[in-house]
Amino acid sequence: xxxxxxxxxxxxxxxxxxxxxxxxxxxxxxxxxxxxxxxxxxxxxxxxxxxxxxxxxxxxxxxxxxxxxxxxxxxxxxxxxxxxxxxxxxxxxxxxxxxxxxxxxxxxxxxxxxxxxxxxxxxxxxxxxxxxxxxxxxxxxxxxxxxxxxxxxxxxxxxxxxxxxxxxxxxxxxxxxxxxxxxxxxxxxxxxxxxxxxxxxxxxxxxxxxxxxxxxxxxxxxxxxxxxxxxxx
Amino acid sequence: xxxxxxxxxxxxxxxxxxxxxxxxxxxxxxxxxxxxxxxxxxxxxxxxxxxxxxxxxxxxxxxxxxxxxxxxxxxxxxxxxxxxxxxxxxxxxxxxxxxxxxxxxxxxxxxxxxxxxxxxxxxxxxxxxxxxxxxxxxxxxxxxxxxxxxxxxxxxxxxxxxxxxxxxxxxxxxxxxxxxxxxxxxxxxxxxxxxxxxxxxxxxxxxxxxxxxxxxxxxxxxxxxxxxxxxxxxxxxxxxxxxxxxxxxxxxxx
Amino acid sequence: xxxxxxxxxxxxxxxxxxxxxxxxxxxxxxxxxxxxxxxxxxxxxxxxxxxxxxxxxxxxxxxxxxxxxxxxxxxxxxxxxxxxxxxxxxxxxxxxxxxxxxxxxxxxxxxxxxxxxxxxxxxxxxxxxxxxxxxxxxxxxxxxxxxxxxxxxxxxxxxxxxxxxxxxxxxxxxxxxxxxxxxxxxxxxxxxxxxxxxxxxxxxxxxxxxxxxxxxxxxxxxxxxxxxxxxxxxxxxxxxxxxxxxxxxxxxxxxxxxxxxxxxxxxxxxxxxxxxxxxxxxxxxxxxxxxxxxxxxxxxxxxxxxxxxxxxxxxxxxxxxxxxxxxxxxxxxxxxxxxxxxxxxxxx
Numbered sequence: 001x002x003x004x005x006x007x008x009x010x011x012x013x014x015x016x017x018x019x020x021x022x023x024x025x026x027x028x029x030x031x032x033x034x035x036x037x038x039x040x041x042x043x044x045x046x047x048x049x050x051x052x053x054x055x056x057x058x059x060x061x062x063x064x065x066x067x068x069x070x071x072x073x074x075x076x077x078x079x080x081x082x083x084x085x086x087x088x089x090x091x092x093x094x095x096x097x098x099x100x101x102x103x104x105x106x107x108x109x110x111x112x113x114x115x116x117x118x119x120x121x122x123x124x125x126x127x128x129x130x131x132x133x134x135x136x137x138x139x140x141x142x143x144x145x146x147x148x149x150x151x152x153x154x155x156x157x158x159x160x161x162x163x164x165x166x167x168x169x170x171x172x173x174x175x176x177x178x179x180x181x182x183x184x185x186x187x188x189x190x191x192x193x194x195x196x197x198x199x200x201x202x203x204x205x206x207x208x209x210x211x212x213x214x215x216x217x218x219x220x221x222x223x224x225x226x227x228x229x230x231x232x233x
Numbered sequence: 234x235x236x237x238x239x240x241x242x243x244x245x246x247x248x249x250x251x252x253x254x255x256x257x258x259x260x261x262x263x264x265x266x267x268x269x270x271x272x273x274x275x276x277x278x279x280x281x282x283x284x285x286x287x288x289x290x291x292x293x294x295x296x297x298x299x300x301x302x303x304x305x306x307x308x309x310x311x312x313x314x315x316x317x318x319x320x321x322x323x324x325x326x327x328x329x330x331x332x333x334x335x336x337x338x339x340x341x342x343x344x345x346x347x348x349x350x351x352x353x354x355x356x357x358x359x360x361x362x363x364x365x366x367x368x369x370x371x372x373x374x375x376x377x378x379x380x381x382x383x384x385x386x387x388x389x390x391x392x393x394x395x396x397x398x399x400x401x402x403x404x405x406x407x408x409x410x411x412x413x414x415x416x417x418x419x420x421x422x423x424x425x426x427x428x429x430x431x432x433x434x435x436x437x438x439x440x441x442x443x444x445x446x447x448x449x450x451x452x453x454x455x456x457x458x459x460x461x462x463x464x465x466x467x468x469x470x471x472x473x474x475x476x477x478x479x480x481x482x483x484x485x486x487x
Numbered sequence: 488x489x490x491x492x493x494x495x496x497x498x499x500x501x502x503x504x505x506x507x508x509x510x511x512x513x514x515x516x517x518x519x520x521x522x523x524x525x526x527x528x529x530x531x532x533x534x535x536x537x538x539x540x541x542x543x544x545x546x547x548x549x550x551x552x553x554x555x556x557x558x559x560x561x562x563x564x565x566x567x568x569x570x571x572x573x574x575x576x577x578x579x580x581x582x583x584x585x586x587x588x589x590x591x592x593x594x595x596x597x598x599x600x601x602x603x604x605x606x607x608x609x610x611x612x613x614x615x616x617x618x619x620x621x622x623x624x625x626x627x628x629x630x631x632x633x634x635x636x637x638x639x640x641x642x643x644x645x646x647x648x649x650x651x652x653x654x655x656x657x658x659x660x661x662x663x664x665x666x667x668x669x670x671x672x673x674x675x676x677x678x679x680x681x682x683x684x685x686x687x688x689x690x691x692x693x694x695x696x697x698x699x700x701x702x703x704x705x706x707x708x709x710x711x712x713x714x715x716x717x718x719x720x721x722x723x724x725x726x727x728x729x730x731x732x733x734x735x736x737x738x739x740x741x742x743x744x745x746x747x748x749x750x751x752x753x754x755x756x757x758x759x760x761x762x763x764x765x766x767x768x769x770x771x772x773x774x775x776x777x778x779x780x781x782x783x784x785x786x787x788x789x790x791x792x793x794x795x796x797x798x799x800x801x802x803x804x805x806x807x808x809x810x811x812x813x814x815x816x817x818x819x820x821x822x823x824x825x826x827x828x829x830x831x832x833x834x835x
Contacts, residue, residue: 153272
């Protein structure tokens with residue numbers, strides 16, 4: 001039984017067609033990458049999966065909760081709230097479980113003493129850890145990572161990607177990893193969907209898709225990824 | 234061949250904190266030299282120091298910056314203005330802040346040319362369109378007539394490169410020029426920089442993406458928290474890094 | 488030994504930055520002094536605001552003597568009496584034979600003199616009322632009206648601006664057209680029009696309340712627009728989306744995420760609005776439409792100063808104007824400093 005099923009979803013804004021007839025499904029435990037340029041519609045898709053936007057046509061069926069980690073670490077935490085209050089919001093409207101908050105902080109590599117501090121005291125990587133902790137506290141089945149490491153330095157990117165791998169196992173998560181960076185995706189995900197101009201142009205197991213790409217855009221992406229790999233191809 | 238740009242013992246501080254600590258390196262003519270480092274490494278500060286565009290809270294404590302034989306730090310503000318645009322062009326990280334939203338791209342580039350070159354109106358127009366197509370903008374005429382907000386992020390970035398090179402500077406300082414671009418566009422901009430380098434323009438590339446640096450730069454300087462950690466030819470450093478930080482950076486790419 | 492660092496929220500950091508601004512702190516304390524004097528007017532002032540004595544009409548300020556024939560003594564004043572000189576102009580003659588010592592803590596007042604002596608620290612008005620006393624009793628009206636008016640404007644502005652900005656669509660359009668209707672009419676004329684609607688037989692308390700409401704009504708619209716603008720940009724921010732995706736309802740998001748951000752910025756605008764309300768009240772009262780005599784407000788005190796003859800011969804009746812100036816200046820400086828202190832918060 002799929003944990004997520006998207007069928008025939010389309011969305012337009014004024015006269016701009018953001019998404020056209022998008023269909024795919026997600027099984028529990030998957031690590032799906034959605035690759036596309038900015039403007040390709042992938043963020044619109046993410047917001048629709050989260051229920052923040054309604055599709056014009058088509059349906060989205062989910063089993064279990066979805067949570068999202070956003071791209072900009074400087075924007076995703078309320079600057080006037082302490083970390084304690086930010087994390088408490090994830091438990092809303094339920095009771096405040098201090099023990100659970102501390103355990104999750106530990107799981108993302110932060111000490112409980114960050115609870116009394118404020119977002120502006122942390123680096124980009126640390127803020128993303130806080131954002132990840134917030135998502136985990138809501139006990140999601142699926143975690144959407146919308147360019148979650150794109151705004152970070154390469155060293156920090158690696159740390160966070162490693163953390164995400166570990167969390168997937170520890171918390172039995174299913175990932176949707178949205179990115180425009182094929183290099184990151186290749187090391188991280190098993191399945192891939194390539195979106196180009198609002199349509200899905202590739203879909204399947206990563207190794208298979210990258211071995212024989214169908215669409216010229218996918219080939220372009222691969223070239224760019226090879227470029228980044230130290231020119232050793 | 235004499236070095237185009239020499240940075241010697243540059244030290245920049247804000248209050249009591251040192252952002253750049255006695256950094257020295259050279260940029261030869263027709264070379265792409267990259268400054269690599271994470272956030273807080275001081276690499277952007279170095280770029281801004283060369284053109285004296287530092288915010289007032291920062292001060293250059295010591296060191297010298299020598300460009301084409303002249304000591305830039307000793308120049309007055311008016312003399313520095315002569316260098317900006319004509320001899321040294323700068324490509325910033327955020328395209329929105331580089332352009333005045335009230336004027337079209339063409340108008341702004343025209344202003345640069347009329348200040349720095351003796352070209353006539355029609356000559357400037359021709360040159361601008363040439364440069365706009367050189368940066369691989371699909372419709373140079375449309376770009377010329379557009380306002381900054383009418384262009385997509387990728388087009389704005391390319392237009393910014395165009396504005397930096399239109400007056401024919403011998404050195405370009407590019408601070409994370411592709412960070413807000415998708416990978417496919419990154420490739421195009423990298424190709425463009427290579428073409429400029431082949432035309433004997435020097436590029437000081439400030440970046441944290443070692444992959445792009447490996448593919449684009451001739452020499453690289455590794456900065457960590459304001460200090461120069463390692464420098465040398467790209468190939469040598471990538472295959473045999475000496476410092477732990479360099480090793481960590483390279484490993485992040487595997 | 489571990490260094491215990493107190494973690495400050497952005498708001499605390501902003502206030503710390505404000506406190507470092509010496510000029511602003513000076514103005515802030517000046518305002519505290521003004522408000523303190525207004526609150527304790529009953530104790531500080533030698534006379535009540537109604538206490539008149541026509542024998543001392545336009546009496547110049549009384550000099551307090553500290554030396555008695557070369558020796559330091561208890562402060563006192565000489566008797567003064569009114570005569571007219573050869574061209575029928577008022578002259579006050581000092582009689583050195585009669586003295587009235589200052590009495591302290593007498594009758595619940597800090598300092599007074601025994602009748603029939605009159606102590607006019609800053610001079611007297613046409614009816615012989617003490618300007619000093621009337622200024623501080625008047626401060627109560629002038630300084631409080633601004634604050635109360637702003638409070639109401641603020642609440643209105645927050646609610647309407649917040650709702651319009653957050654929900655957008657037709658709600659936003661309707662509310663903004665309403666704002667624009669209020670903003671269309673020039674403030675002073677709107678104020679006069681609203682004042683004309685107030686019944687004739689209102690007593691002074693009711694008139695006071697009416698003026699407060701009128702002020703609130705002319706000022707809320709621009710505040711609402713500012714807050715609406717801020718809300719529009721704030722609602723797109725990721726931490727708002729994160730709250731939505733956690734299932735937090737809209738009302739809670741507006742009150743706990745969006746409005747707190749607008750409040751810190753609004754504080755600066757509020758201070759500036761208070762100063763404009765002080766001026767507005769003064770404007771109303773000077774033309775006789777605000778607080779009525781005998782209750783003093785700085786505005787109606789100034790209406791006594793609208794003729795050139797008294798001004799030339801009794802310039803002390805202009806003093807209320809100085810205090811209006813000081814209050815407005817201090818509010819403006821503090822408001823600007825607050826805006827500067829909170830500015831970095833919004834430059835993320």
